[in-house]
Amino acid sequence: KIKNYSEVTEFILLGIPHTEGLEKVLFVMFLFIYIFTLLGNFLILVAIISSSRLHTPMYFFLGLLSTFDLFFPSVSSPKMLVFLSGNSRVISYKGCASQLFFYHFMGCTESILYSVMSYDRFVAICHPLRYTVIMNPRLYFGLAACTTLIGCIHATILTSLTFQLPYCGPNEVDYYFCDIPAIIPLACADNSLVQRVGFTNVGLLIVTLLFTILVFYTRIGIAILRIRSAEGRSKAFSTCSAHLAAIMCAFGPVMIIYFQSTPNPLLGAVVQILNNIVSPMLNSLIYSLRNKEVKRALKRVLLWKRTYFRGLQ
Secondary structure, eight states, X not given: OOOOOOSOOEEEEOOSTTOTTXXXXXXXXXXXXXXXXXXXXXXXXXXXXXXXGGOSHHHHHHHHHHHHHHXXXXXXXXXXXXXXXXXXXXXXXXXXXXXXXXXXXXXXXXXXXXXXXXXXHHHHHHSGGGHHHHSOXXXXXXXXXXXXXXXXXXXXXXXXXXXXXXXXXXXXXXXXXXXXXXXXXXXSSOOHHHHHHHHHHHHHHHHHHHHHHHHHHHHHHHHHHHOOSHHHHHHHHHHHHHHHHHHXXXXXXXXXXXXXXXXXXXXXXXXXHIIIIIHHHHHHHHHHHHOHHHXXXXXXXXXXXXXXXXXXX
């Protein structure tokens, strides 16, 4: 439970550093990306639900990823679009705490989900004959539940640590959303412990997940090289290439943010935009363009919509 010891009742988001005068251009650009992200991930989710051929563990996790990619950009984008359109930059104390919680909850859960998806690909390629036995509904639903639970615990710890500090002013957040590096410098008390714990928590999570993914993909790579036919190797690699591309898009920005020796506000903002807004959009493009089964299902969904609207006319 977050206890508010603060005299501050609201914060003012100053926005993206060094972009004064570009608000209208940024508003149009981010609005387009946000709408495209929501539409792309929604269509993938509908395609997976509507196609019985995609009711497998691999596409179950992809559907879960698309669900989180619908909500993750929605943590910071709506408020950012509001103040870029010239409206209030004020966010309430509770709103700021909620934004920080859901940002880390969604981000952590997605990161763990990439690791779980790596395990799914490992089982499919290294143990194909036992795949349906190992990846049974009980296991993959359990993995999904554990992933969500860990994300919730991670976000609760970080949010509680951040907002247990007293905030008595100033209340101007030199950023476009509430995140730990932007909030804790405003605290009236010593924030060094919170800063160390927060960054250690995030850093250990990233390193652990990347190591896990590396182990799984090393085993996958060895298994693919042992496949004798070129067609078999190509098919095995194609099932992993989209996931690898998505991992690079997701983990790359986070590593830059949390492992840079000297924080740069503009670089941090650009990287966070890539992580919060662009990466969820790229996921929908990557999986729809690289995966034949998803492309077929999407075509069926779009064809049904076209037929349905013609029938209404």
